[in-house]
Amino acid sequence: MLKLTKITIQLAEKHLFNDFNALVNPGEVLSIMGPSGCGKSTLLDYLSGSLSPAFQASGSLKLDDQELSHLPIERRSVGILYQESLLFPHLTNLENLLFAIPEGIKSKQRSQLALERLSEFNLVDKAYDLPSSLSGGQKARISLLRTLLSEPKYLLLDEPFGKLDKTLRDGVRSFVLEQIQRAQLPTILVTHDQEDTKEMGGTCIQLTSS
Known part of the structure; x- marks a missing residue:
């Protein structure tokens, strides 16, 4: 279980998130949807442990009973998929x-x-x-x-289907969901495509531009 409690992220005086809370069960996908620039990828950077020091962040990120927020990325057992394959x-x-x-x-x-x-x-x-x-x-x-x-013990998806055409996108999306459920990984997906949130199931949180 991945638990986000009172996550606050800001850049100078600009607040991207303020007391953000979420709970993601094993094998479940939490979708975070919103337009470009609303902070989706910044949140994933925080969750992965790769947030730029230019940002100020506070709150709690727990995987089961382990607090992760103070750990560097290499100690978080996190898996990340991006739009680019990065092979x-x-x-x-x-x-x-x-x-x-x-x-x-x-x-x-x-x-x-x-x-x-x-x-x-x-x-x-x-x-x-x-x-x-x-x-x-x-x-x-x-x-x-x-x-x-x-x-990995949890998975972060940063618009991994964005560059696929619709037919290919549907198949890959179903395949990814099948593997998430098989491995029972709590997963957070950020996207601007409503079809992603619909097909991946679970809860969807809608963000707005700040």
Whole structure:
């Protein structure tokens, strides 16, 4: 369970959020919707631990009983998906996945795990290709798989479907939701598309421009 309590974020004298509260259960998606510039991505930066020091922030962010607000991004066990796939172009798709798997897993097991998950995603034939060989939908799946292999405890989605055409968008969106529910990850999605909030289910919070 991810719990946000009295989150306040401001830049100089401008308040983006004031006493913002939300609760996200395992396998549930909280959608935060609003126009560009309303603070959606800034909130995700705060939740991930990557908020610029130019902002002032306060409040509580808890995952189950653990307070996260004081922890750096590398200690939060957070997975993040962006609009861009951010795959390393010089690495094969398999190498991109291996990069995300925790170091505690032995080398042979890492490769086996990555190949098994690629097979589940129907992408094992792309293992030794470069990301440039992938379609938009395949890149979205590889990006999601890389995030899941890092073993996150909660997930942040920063308009990850924004650059996909409608047909592809519907399929990838359903696939992402299926994986979220399968892994039972509390998830926060920011978007300006009402179809995203409708299809991903859960609660939707509407923000306005400040």
